[in-house]
Amino acid sequence: MAEGLTIQAVEIRKGDQPLIALDRHVAPGTVLTVMGPSGVGKSTLLSYLIGTLDPAFTARGRVILNGRDVTGLPTARRGMGILFQDDLLFPHLSVGGNLAFGLAGGDRAARRERIAAALDEVGLAGFENRDPATVSGGQRARVSLMRMLLADPHALLLDEAFSRLDAARRESTRAMVFDTARARSLPVVMVTHDADDAAAAGGPVIRLGDTPR
Template identity: 55%
Template sequence: MALELLNVSIGVNQRVLLRQLNARVERGDVLAVMGPSGSGKSSLLAWIAGTLEAPFVGTGDVRLGGLSVAATPIQQRRIGLLFQDDLLFPHMSVRDNLLFALPAGAREHRIAAADAALAEAGLEGFGPRLPSSLSGGQRSRVSLLRALLAQPDALLLDEPFSKLDAALRAQMREFTFATLRRRDVPTVLVTHDEADVPPGAQLILLDA
């Protein structure tokens, strides 16, 4: 299903950050939002997710599959978030981190789904390990898998590659966008680095 942003405006302390933004992101496509710090990039993601807090104010509508979710509680929006930090639970195994995101069901089926996702990401056999034993790139892949195993209708990426070195950034970009295309998830990417924007993505440039 498509993600639509309709007449979205965001402001703070009587200052307008975004004015009347409109965009439509189809399944498997990416909308990239670029701009300097303070231009409203992360505020836009927070508004879409339903986590925008005062003193910021947002208006407009966000729709998934044609249905408005602007008034829907955060936990019911089915919108995934991926941040700069992987935010994996350090005391839980890699597999248990993934199981935390999976919908309820028979445990053996959920374990099979988690292990299949790890194999897809080139991490077969990593399930019993703790996040602290993984490299930065491996943790980033697990974090993306966890976000996708929750079966979101859309995914928001907030500078997800910014803390990786140049070589890992290139690998994670390729893995991330190939995975999102396979999963047919509409995605909004916030970044300050044009190299993070995949070919064919829509691009919105914000001013400071």
């Protein structure tokens, strides 16, 4: 089975109403963009991929990541990371503490080194002790990205991840996320309603219909 993320004959329904029918392979370092109006099922697709689909929906098909069928696995064992439009940083933890949340194992010194390297990678060297409330929206997005990447995911899901950023921060953060995914050979599925996001991603685009949920 090919490396990357395979969405194999996935169909999602709510009651008798079909929402999603998708059969695609996302190669490492490639972004598959899913577009459509609000309520069409874009986020529902991501919920299915990561294993958090609401019981109100029914689904069939397979989710295969790097040759491993993860369809029946719990979220924590699927090897996928997800970024939302809200950064969801823990307000009671420092920037470094938020990043430590993504780490598993290793002694304290090794964890500090990984956190410092992660912050340096996204231009935030020395931010370990900063309160998340004191950093900008773009910086918070970078911290969220690195917290997720420190968990070593094998695929990345983006749920309107750039929609709350202003134009300048959106462009730079988007470029950072896509460059990081390519550098780490991560397949990416991005849902968005913004054509500029799709153009920046540079990969295939799927447009879902306007059937309401």
